[in-house]
Amino acid sequence: MQALRVESLSDDLTGVELVDHPMPTRQPGEVLVQVRAASLNFPDLLMTQGKYQFKPEPPFTSGLELAGEVVEADPGSAFKPGDKVIGGNKTGAFAEFARVPERGLSPLPAGMSFAQGAAMGAAYQTAYTGLVELCGLTEGQWVLVTGASGGVGLAAVDLAKALGARAIAATGVEDKRERIAQLYKPDAVILSEGRFREQVSEITDGALCNIVFDPVGGDVFDECTRCVSFAGKLVVVGFTSGRIAEIATNIPLIKGFSLVGLRAGEYARRFPERGSAINQAIAELAEAGRITPAIDRTLPLSRWREGFDAMANRDLVGKLVFEPGA
Numbered sequence: 493m494q495a496l497r498v499e500s501l502s503d504d505l506t507g508v509e510l511v512d513h514p515m516p517t518r519q520p521g522e523v524l525v526q527v528r529a530a531s532l533n534f535p536d537l538l539m540t541q542g543k544y545q546f547k548p549e550p551p552f553t554s555g556l557e558l559a560g561e562v563v564e565a566d567p568g569s570a571f572k573p574g575d576k577v578i579g580g581n582k583t584g585a586f587a588e589f590a591r592v593p594e595r596g597l598s599p600l601p602a603g604m605s606f607a608q609g610a611a612m613g614a615a616y617q618t619a620y621t622g623l624v625e626l627c628g629l630t631e632g633q634w635v636l637v638t639g640a641s642g643g644v645g646l647a648a649v650d651l652a653k654a655l656g657a658r659a660i661a662a663t664g665v666e667d668k669r670e671r672i673a674q675l676y677k678p679d680a681v682i683l684s685e686g687r688f689r690e691q692v693s694e695i696t697d698g699a700l701c702n703i704v705f706d707p708v709g710g711d712v713f714d715e716c717t718r719c720v721s722f723a724g725k726l727v728v729v730g731f732t733s734g735r736i737a738e739i740a741t742n743i744p745l746i747k748g749f750s751l752v753g754l755r756a757g758e759y760a761r762r763f764p765e766r767g768s769a770i771n772q773a774i775a776e777l778a779e780a781g782r783i784t785p786a787i788d789r790t791l792p793l794s795r796w797r798e799g800f801d802a803m804a805n806r807d808l809v810g811k812l813v814f815e816p817g818a
Contacts, residue, residue: 494816495553495587496796501542505800507550508540510793516584516591523571523594524564528606529790530555530585532812533614533643534732537803539583548583555585555814558592559600559609569594576600578609582757586793588816595764598771601778611785611811614757615647616774618729621756622705623651625770627725631656633702636692636719638684638712639732641668643811646786648705650676654782657703660695662688664712664806671809675786684708689718703727710735722748729754786810792818 493515500507518524533556538544540554557580565571571594579597584590600609623629635652639645640661652659653676661672662684669681680695682688692700700721706713710733717739720726726749731737744751760767777783788810791799799812 493588494793496555496793497551498540498548498554499551501540501550503541505540505797508554508796508800510796513553513587515589516587518564518591520566521594522591523562523566523569523577523597525558525560525577525590525592525597526563527558527585527588527590527816528560529610530558530580530793530814530816531610531613531643532799532803532814533557534730534803536586537800540800546582553584553587553590555583555587555590556580557610557613558585558590559606559613560590563589565594571597576606576609578613580613586796586814586816598775601775603781604778607787607790607813607815608785610813611643611787612647612774612778612783615643615785615811616651616778616783617760617770618644618754618756619648619651619705620770620774621759622727622729622752622754623648623657623703624655624773625759625766626752626754627703627727629655629657629703633657634660634696634699634721636660636662636701636704636716637678638662638705638716639664639707639729640672640678640681641665641806641809642707642732643785643808644707644729645705646672646675646810647783649678650783650786651777653678654777660692660701662712664708668809675810684712684715686715687718688715692719700724705729707732709733709737711737713737713739717743717747717749720747720749724749725752726750727752727754788812790815
């Protein structure tokens, strides 16, 4: 089969190669899946450089999440050959076949394509875990989402609106504002440049935001500390800006807000019952048509370099999906 292998770590993807690779051998507790679609996530890029918190030893097959059809499972498994599934593991999705722990799979929501299913998993799990599970999002609250053109940011905007919150989407690229507005109709779309607190204050009539969801970090995080309301929550999702921000503890003390660290995958692994409940809630929203993942483009896996470059250059609005075997 074809698989995208990280043969060595590098800053410029020179250690990554699409190769002919032996089929994976399923172990007990795992499901063998024929991959129909696999979406690209920022951690996939970071892992090729050895810069993600999970650091697999090369060589390994890249790819966090997938959608496809079950080929083989344990006797008595919840899945059988031919079932359409979504899910994934820390690696292995960018290949024609993948072995996935059974607990890492869910049925493909009814009415969704494989591409949509692959685009939904990690992004919406992250958004739901952060906004609902950890922050208790309620109808009418103000939510500020930075990095709102990325897969996770867009998922957070989509989910916030679906659950009746008022969403401010923030992006660092002017050209992406109209596309974000068209996709999910947030209450406002702003540029996350300089002192954007004034814009947030004006939009919210001075109330600021009950929840600030920040996948960007760096200077944007610094300004986000000024945008969260008293008794609000500032969710640390990631550091796509490249700089891990620091905060003086007197700031959350004086402003009375909470810092919430978000690792959705680890949360689901440590609390599997809650992880299953989160996935079920997301599936119900998807099947009801209340949430829809945004796909920027779909590429054959042979054009993996184009996809990774688009991710690195921040050229995407939504998720990029690879189709192995296409």
